[in-house]
Amino acid sequence: MEPLGPGPGAQSTGDPELDAAVQRWLSWDQNPRTRAQLESLLVSGLHQELRSRFCTRVSFGTAGLRAAMGTGFNRINDLTVIQTTQGLFSYLSRRFSDFSSRGLVVGFDMRREEESGCSSERLARLTAAVMLSRNVPVHLFSSFVPTPYVSYAVRTLGAAAGVMITASHNPKEDNGYKVYWCSGAQICSPHDKEVLRCVEEQLEPWSASCWDQDLVDRSPLARDPLDHVHRRYMDQLSSLCFHRDLNRRCPLKFVHSSFHGVGHAFVQEAFRVFGFAPPIPVPEQKDPDPTFPSVRCPNPEEGASVLELSLRLADREDAHLVLATDPDADRLAVAEKSDSGGWTVFSGNELAALLGWWMFLNWVQTHPDPADRDRVYMLSTTVSSKILQAFARIEGFHFEETLPGFKWIGNRIQELSSRGHNVIFAFEESIGFLCGSLVPEKDGVSSAVVVAEMSSYLHHEDRSLRQQLGHIYQTYGYHLSRTSYVTCPHPPTIRSIFKRIRNFDGDSSYPKTCNGVQIVHVRDVTTGYDSSQPDGRSVLPVASSGHMITFTLQNGVVATLRTSGTEPKIKYYTEFCAAPGKSDVSQMEDALSTVTAGLLDDFLQPEKNNLIYRSL
Template sequence: MSDVVTRWIAEDPDPQSRAELASLSADELADRFSAPLSFGTAGLRGPVRAGPNGMNVAVVVRTTAGLSAWLKDRCLGGSTVVVGRDARHGSEKFALAAAEVLAGAGFSVVLLPRPLPTPIVAFAVRRLRAAAGVQITASHNPASDNGYKVYLDGGAQLISPSDREIEAAIAAVGPAHLVPRSPVIPASDELVQSYLARVASLPRGTSRTVRIALTAMHGVGGETAVAALGAAGFTDIHTVASQFRPDPDFPTVEFPNPEEPGASDELLALADRVDADLALALDPDADRLAVGVPGPDGWRMLRGDETGVLLADHVLACAPPDPLVATTIVSSDLLEKLASARGARSARTLTGFKWLVRAGHGLVYAYEEAIGHCVDPDVVRDKDGISAAVVAADLAATLRSEGSTLLDRLDDYALEFGLHAGDQVSRRVADISEIGAMMQRLRANMPTELAGEPVRATDLAELRGSSRTDAVVLTGSSVRVVVRPSGTEPKLKCYLEVVVGAPDREGLGAARATARERLAVLRDFAHAL
């Protein structure tokens, strides 16, 4: 056993982690100590396991000590910091460790009272004018993972160069068992009640007649979502009982992500059984929302782009002058067209809400294709599945009172702007190096034609400034493909879109058939990378 491993074990404050490391083989230890977890999408994320390459008490203690030092370097010592958690494996002891380290460093710590949705931490940071917030969560990652998400003042996610600076501060932290810690008493429910009161004020319509089927996907959003919807006046709610209570093993789904095929099957079965008008699926930390609707061929989940444009139009109907709506480079072109027609501005950013909430002044709504929606950016500057669920219910109830549906509204957009049909191909890999190889092959042989029309290629890795990222965009007159590595999972993601005109409602069927054919060609291209 190397000196590095021996020293880490001796300095690990958690006896379970020490015992775990002592039991491992040389090869297993080499994996655990190959590299520390690094800051990615707003913080850390990785498997719950001992050693510097996992989520464990020692890593959380050292990370929090680095965050504390970084805050103090910016004259923020003694400020308020909010700490929250989901219900994943290890979340309770990780949150307590983070809170105690912050208290030991002299910060005023607000430790949320129980497992709660991630958006409540973002809300609390902004509400309390805190210097920072920490949420222990891995969102919709597999059950084996956990994470450490950081918000800065104003309640927006961490971005560069702050992440690199904090990482350097973490590297300078001494032994984890010597980091000072002080006891912390959990806060009351006051912040949760304030959040619920704000969310309940979001509906613009007068009707509350809508029947809702809802799943929490084994996460922490069920109780809060039902309370928020009820406070807003939506009381006809049916929940998926097998997925309502938090369960860190996510026993009924292979991946606890409403985007994954099959993940929402129990929800849609319930919606059909109770004759619901709307189906709502939260991811495990309730910062994302997927929407399901009944149609001529049965229930289906809307794509993130479909929900995004529906909610954008609903928010814009009551927005203040000169509003801004935003989405990302991988999302549909439809939002830009809708915004222009509604007298609003639109913006595109890199993927992630750390960029979306910084899209510009006058922001009233932002969404990303991966079912994230920010419907109240003045109060929660991040994606929020709970508030999005309330606004979606408001929209569904408003349309129902007018004798219309969400699918009818999407048909209206198809006639006004052309039918925008999208799809996504995710190439999950066992070896992360395969993603780089696929991107390299694409860059070495950029296509000049897709689905029967010329396309131009833009390599965003060659740009300078804030728009630079590891992605390739292929654009034609009516096709668009974006290829990029996932920021949170071992996947290469390909985002596909085609636009087909329809002369009238009778022509929508033919337009959809054409769109399916063209998307099939784009899928073949994505699978061949």
């Protein structure tokens, strides 16, 4: 093969499009490790891998840019972060006449990948360097912080925008680039599309300064907001504390795992603010470690299988509650010890029922006038439980649902707040919660201490979280849900699966039954179709970047299939919402099992499509 040049060992692949992409990379990339990765792939003749990495570009999903670290335009690395930041600078310069004075907030988690030399801190410093090279002030945190701190800092400091370098709970190989607007909410359409358009306009790095991660140490425009933001956040966090005296006398013990992430010190401080003794940390998972050595998957949403060390420690310490924040501390998992000695690991939907009840209970204490309820809202994503809708129907406040992804919730919070409304609770079923209005983002730190206070209060009332959940279902109707996923690393297979569903009984014909149960309505927000609406159009915005189809079935079950915006997964959600009063739970379980089996066997066909199934 002929040398491609420049760079030792660079050779032609025989594919003109790929060769051109590789040439551009070699012309622009100044990281010797990612250049060496490329040259190794070329020498090994891994052309399909090269096409995957160099002929497509990483783009915004439900949580910003997220991909594996390493060489290539479809990966997270020095060059793609510099390119994205250049595009972000161009877009923000057009949107904010005072951008050069408001500046940008930049935060990072503790991720690192040795082969490519990528780390969250390095990528954050390069993000700052691009902005500083254009004389834009940068508020760069001097140490790792929870993701909601960036959201909070944007609003607190009056910045034009913020960037958080994190891949949250993704596998250790991944990293990401999450962007926040001046409101503190994550960007969504049209901002995300416009940023990417600006990126495409100027792919070549502007100057050597963009590669100088040490520029932040020399520039007078670089500031460290950590102490100020942390102090302000904790001061405002106290507004969510309703029973400090009770907390100080609380006899319960709490265990906290930070899942090798950033959450330990912040959760410890939050407990102090609420008057609690500090939670007992899981020693093996307390300190940041990008290899996540003690867990098979750094995602507490996976439940008991990844909470093993936490549960063991809690048993030894005779602790009542386990709290686990994910690596960037924006999600929260909770487990409660029962009188029999076993553990209940709550789903995101169950925790939301408890937190929604708790936030409304305390809000009512200070707002006894029923007329005040007209300005109160709770929000959830459309694939989450409808339990808040049941609350709202009985209690007289408002409920709204959004597209999946907390960015939609965050932006809706800002819209409602600007009109004088008060969003007191919001959630997504994937253990993402926001109590109050501290930040327009899910927040594992504040949620952890709010759950601890709720547990303390209920213990004082001689009730457990599990017992209170039963009382909630008795009052507002039993809501039984199941959530799981199949893994599919092959995008064409995913496209084929959803194309088949949309043409199940001929062109543009959705399935009429699911495992023998009649489908009453179909909503497809990817295409904007909703058979339940008179005009056949979905009330929710069209979301063409992924796939999401919801089926309402005759047996009372609502089921949704959707692609993950952050991982190669197809997620499925089923829920049975009963009326208040006694419910036949076994009958509801049977109905959910029937529909879930149909979603898998009839629609997803795991064996035929080589999907990896995660059992419930």
